[in-house]
Amino acid sequence: MKVSRQKWSSNFSEWFDRVLSEAExxxxxxxxxxxVGVWMPYGFKIRQNIINLIRRLLDETGHEEVLFPLLVPEDLLRKESEHVKGFEREVFWVTKGGEEELELKLALRPTSEVAITFMESLWLKGYSQLPKKFYQIVSVFRYETKATRPMIRVRELTTFKEAHTVHMTYEEAAKQVEEAVQIYSKFFDTLGIPYLISRRPEWDKFAGAEYTIAFDTLMPDGRALQIGTAHHLGQHFTKAMDYKVTKADNTSDYPHQTSYGISDRVVATVIALHGDDHGPVLPPSIAPVLVVIIPIPAKDEQTQAKLLEFARQINSTLNSAGISSVLDGSDERTPGEKYYYWEMRGVPIRAEIGPRELDNDTVFLKRRDTLEGKSVKRDELVPAIRETLATIQKDLAERAWRDFKERVKRFEDIQGVKKYLSERGGIAEVPWCGSETCGLKVEEEVQARVLGSPLIPNGEGKCVICGRGAKNSLRVAKTY
RNA sequence: GGGGCCGUCGUCUAGCCUGGACUAAGAUGCUAGGCUUGGGCCCUAGUGAUCGCGGGUUCAAAUCCCGCCGGCCCCA
Structure with a gap:
């Protein structure tokens, strides 16, 4: 029984909304x-597992977790002028305390560059204290004016992981951006999420950055989704806040900074990308439940009792082997109903235990992704499950990457791009002279957004707008 | 930024255009019981909505009008 991906691919928006609510x-x-949305217990666990993963990756690369206040005073937020301009229209303001009008408005942080830079200026005075790498995982607020969407465009980002680093030199900060790119690559790889790394164009970089590197993936409907960014902030913030550090030669200078973030969108992507018409398929790397055990009732009570005991033993064997499993032993629902229930929750492996299994001392395993089943001897169960989980993990990533690569296409002319993006959707790459005028012209012509250019320039071909020799490729897509 | 659609038991949907017999219907869920159980089976009973919120029109509003809140879709 092969699971179709009809609803998943043809009506993704509806599929996604339904999954979020039905799978609770x-x-x-x-x-x-x-x-705004509410994380329910099962969703919270998925989110938690994803957070734990990024936390581990950051901790093991020398990042230190901190927690900054949610409120940022207006004067602080206004210190860096480019930055404010970029965010001004979407800041939530606290203007009253009880009955009293506040003298100084307080912003609900849209991101924390200024707040963190302010404290860094108090903490980090000498070069020997650098580099320094902080991060926090918090809620940030953005007053979105466009249509909001669950997890993908929200006003409260509840899972904003923002890292902030301080360095003595421009080069060292640039290296840090590279490390961030590596960490995120590893992170997305573990989740089986395919991505394209682009340098965002000048007109679309982070407000107050030297440059921005972004990770984009593709949703099933062919629209691109930004799932991670890393910014070289240069001395923009430290200069704006007049924050200097004493160097080895006893002179002082403004330090360089970076910041990089990921958000709830990662959770949305994990749920979305590996899905099918029965719901999501969670990669074993983050699935809250790896194995669900479903007893198939026997005809007589005696066998039934033995069978349930067998199922309980299997459950505890798995759990003590560190494989999180759940026994769905209620007799309120039929096995078929349970199958659908747990498939909607994306549990990677289903273990069926019925009279047949009891007789043969086996367990019947079914993969959530392919619905392929096989019978496994009881004493080979743990290694068999480990192996199957690893295979699922690998296959999910491979399938997602295959789908993704098929949809990233190069074009030499603008008409082809236009047709491609409006019909199938995906990411189109074209030769580009490097000028902003031509870049914006591309956006206008094909009615899509520029994602940016490859980090290693590809100068082949002629600019699709002006016909001059290309300096690099330009990537465009319909975006979220 | 522009345009359109929508909000009715927990959920999905009917009713709205053309106001009155709507005391708001059905399915699903939930609760209890029975029958089943290797892919959502069936039967019985029960539960459950002052129709998003506020105002207006009217003898009479789920239905018409205005405002607000919230959701969805299309275009920039």
């Missing part, structure tokens, strides 16, 4: 504030 992951649109 995220309740969106019912809490009476626009653009």
């Amino acid at each position: 992951i995220y309740d969106y649109g019912r809490y009476p504030v626009k653009g």
Whole structure:
């Protein structure tokens, strides 16, 4: 029984909304504030596992976790002028305390560059204290004016992992951006999420950055989604806040900074990319439940009792082997109903235990992704499950990458891009002279957004707008 | 930024255009019981909505009008 991906691919938006609510992951649109969602227990666990993963990757590369206040005073937020301009329209303001009008408005942080830079200026005074790498995982607020969408465009990003680093030189900060790119690559690889790394164009870099490197993936409907960014902030913030560090030669200078972030969108992507018409398929690397055990009832009570005991033993064997499993032993629902229930929750492996298994001392395993089943001897169960989980993990990533690569296409003329993006959707790459005028012209012509250019320039071909020799490729896509 | 659609038991949907017999219907879920159980089976009973919120029109509003809140879609 092969699971189709018809609904998943042809009506992704509906599929996604349904999965979030039916699998009890995220309740969106019912809490009476626009653009916010509620993480339900199962969704919270998925989110938690993803957070733990990034936390581990950051901790093991010398990042230190901190927690900054949610409130940022207006004057601080306004210190860096480019930065404010970029965010001004989407800041939530606290203007009252009780009955009193506040003298100084307080922003709900849209991101924390200024807040963190301010404290860094108090903490890090000498070059020997650098480099320094902080991160926090917090809620940030953005007053989105465009249509909000569950997890993908929200007003409260509940899972904003932002890292902030301080360095003595431009080069060292640039190296840090490279490390960030490596960490994120590893992170997305572990989640089986395919991505394209681009340098964002000048007109679309982070407000207050020297340059921005971004990770984009593709949703099933062919629209690109930004899932991670890393910014070289140069001395923009440290100069704006007049923050200097004493160097080895006893002179002082403004330090260089970087910042890089990921958000709830990663969770959305993990759920979305590996899905099919029965729901999501969670990669074993983050699935809250790896194995669900479903007993198939026997005809007589005596066998039934033995069978349940068998199932309980299997459950405890797995759990003590560190494989998180759940026994769905209730007799309220039929096995078939349970299959659908746990498939909607994306549990990677289903273990069926019925009279046949009891007789043969075996367990019947079914993979969530392919629905292929096989019978396994009881004493080979743990290694068999480990192996199957690893295979699922690998296959999910491979399938996602295959789908992704098929949809990243190079074109030499603008008409082809236009047709491609409006028909199938995906990411189109074209030769580009490097000028902003031509870049914006491309966006206008094909009615899509520029994602940026490869980090290693590809100068082949002629600019699709002006016909001059290309300096690099330009990537365009319909975006979220 | 522009345009359109929508909000009715926990969920999905009917009713709205053309106001009155709507005391708001059905499915699903949930609760209890029975029958089943290797892919959502069936039967019985029960539960459950002052029709998003506020105002207006009217003898009469789920239905018409205005405002707000929230959701979805299309275009820039």
